[in-house]
Amino acid sequence: MDFSGILNPALNRKVVRRLVLITGSVLLACAQSACASDAREPSEFAWFESNAAIVEGFSQRYTECAKGPSTFELRLGRLAFNSPRLLGGQAARMKLSCASCHPSGRANEHFFIEQISSAPGTADISHSFLSSAGGDGISNPKVIPDLVNRSGAHIRDRQTDDFALFMHRLIEVEFDGRKPPQTIFKALWTYLQNADQAYCSTNEPASGLHQRVTLLREALAVVKDMINLQVSDEDLRFAVSSTRSQLEYLYEIYGLAANKQLDQRLIRLSRGLDEILNQQSIKSRSQQLAKATSEIPTLLDLLYKHEATSAFSLSAISAHLELNKKR
Ligand code: HEC
Structure with a gap:
């Protein structure tokens, strides 16, 4: 997983400053080695006008509103x-x-x-x-x-x-x-x-974790279907890297109180998915997908277990922002 993007100098300065304030040199180390258990906050926090707006808006998660079957x-x-x-x-x-x-x-x-x-x-x-x-x-x-x-x-x-x-x-x-x-x-x-x-099944905000887990499951199903359908390498690469970006998202969400075990599993799954692209036949790709996803049940258990300290939890967000008052 490439988490070094947050250190990209082209990123707007305000965002970088905010991240550096919180994570200091830890993120620099992250660019060179595994990021496991480094504290970090979601990139999305930078897309709010103020901390108060984060508290108000971050937990709002809309549900999907799709007509027709889930093809x-x-x-x-x-x-x-x-x-x-x-x-x-x-x-x-x-x-x-x-x-x-x-x-x-x-x-x-x-x-x-x-x-x-x-x-x-x-x-x-x-x-x-x-x-x-x-x-x-x-x-x-x-x-x-x-x-x-x-x-x-x-x-x-x-x-x-x-x-x-x-x-x-x-x-x-x-x-x-x-x-x-x-x-x-x-x-x-x-x-x-x-x-x-x-x-739309509801207009009320729903659990962010549940929706992200649904999205991740769907993404993995898409990768599986793509392998079986023998789509082009370009299509498969897009689906795999998009699935990995979902994992990266979870990695950020669970970074307020980073958990080493969870981090490592997310990173391992992400790398395991990437490895699919090095395989050529349907069989070896399917085997690699099965291998990479064998830990999904444990991963999901960990996600639900630590939900209360993640950015899916309003109280965890409030506590984090209180500790890191910036604007
Ligand atoms: C940075 C925020 C932002 C992102 C990212 C973004 N949009 Fe939008 N989108 C807007 C805004 C603002 C408008 C209204 C533009 C206008 O009125 O001229 C818009 C308009 C649209 C419309 C036109 C709606 C209509 O019926 O007139 C569509 C469709 C749309 N976006 C789809 C997308 C898709 C697909 C993507 C990803 C490729 C995307 N948007 C990414 C902000 C965004």
């Missing part, structure tokens, strides 16, 4: 939507994904990055901060739309070629990403076509 394509689309691997440049370095602004397809009303937001819940996606080519030179943050609300002002017919062009531009120009493989792009498109408010 392979829909699951792959959801994985892509939640994957920083889809984006490039500054967005990827900050670990942003589509879901950072549109969690479960909805609107993140707390999203705030100084350079591109004018108020919480707004972003200027055509800003040079995010895009080397797409910056329009104008600072014009817009309210982040709720993509499952199909009757709002932000309504586009998602079946059209125009919409596909809009998405290509979004990924490749505004967010400096590479052109996604066709299978991945189509799956993302399917995910957006199926995002519909009528299918």
Whole structure:
């Protein structure tokens, strides 16, 4: 797992300062060796205007609102939507994904990055901060739309070629990403076509851990299906690295009171998944996946056991921010 991204000098200075304040030299060591049990906080904390906003907004987790059956394509689309691997440049370095602004397809009303937001819940996606080519030179943050609300002002017919062009531009120009493989792009498109408010199981925030575990299970199922379907190496690589970014997310969430055993399991699983890419045949890839995921039950037990000290817990977040008062 590559956790050294947080040390990338290109990252905005404020974020780096915040992280360094908390973790000091520990993270430097992290770049060279295993990161096990180093204290750290989620990258997402940097996308709030203040500590008070983190406390208010971090525990809000929307549920998914997908029309139709949970097909392979829909699951792959959801994985892509939640994957920083889809984006490039500054967005990827900050670990942003589509879901950072549109969690479960909805609107993140707390999203705030100084350079591109004018108020919480707004972003200027055509800003040079995010895009080397797409910056329009104008600072014009817009309210982040709720993509499952199909009757709002932000309504586009998602079946059209125009919409596909809009998405290509979004990924490749505004967010400096590479052109996604066709299978991945189509799956993302399917995910957006199926995002519909009528299918939200609840409008109340639900358990963050439960949703992340569901997402991880789905991601692993996607990898398994991909191996069996003998998709291209490029597609498989995308799914594997996106699954690893889900593990990285959990690694950050559980870093407030880092647990060595849990850290090591996350790192081992991530490396085990990466190893799939070094295998050539369906058989050896399947064997490697089975080997890497054999510890999943133990991993899940640990995740649930330590939930109360993770950033899934409001009281753990409050205690952490109280100790690290910064802004
Ligand atoms: C930094 C926050 C941010 C990220 C990341 C982001 N969006 Fe958005 N998105 C916005 C904002 C703000 C708008 C409104 C833009 C406008 O009104 O001009 C928007 C608009 C959209 C719309 C148009 C809705 C409509 O019907 O008019 C779609 C679709 C969309 N985003 C999908 C995505 C996808 C797919 C990704 C990932 C590739 C993504 N967004 C990543 C902030 C974001």
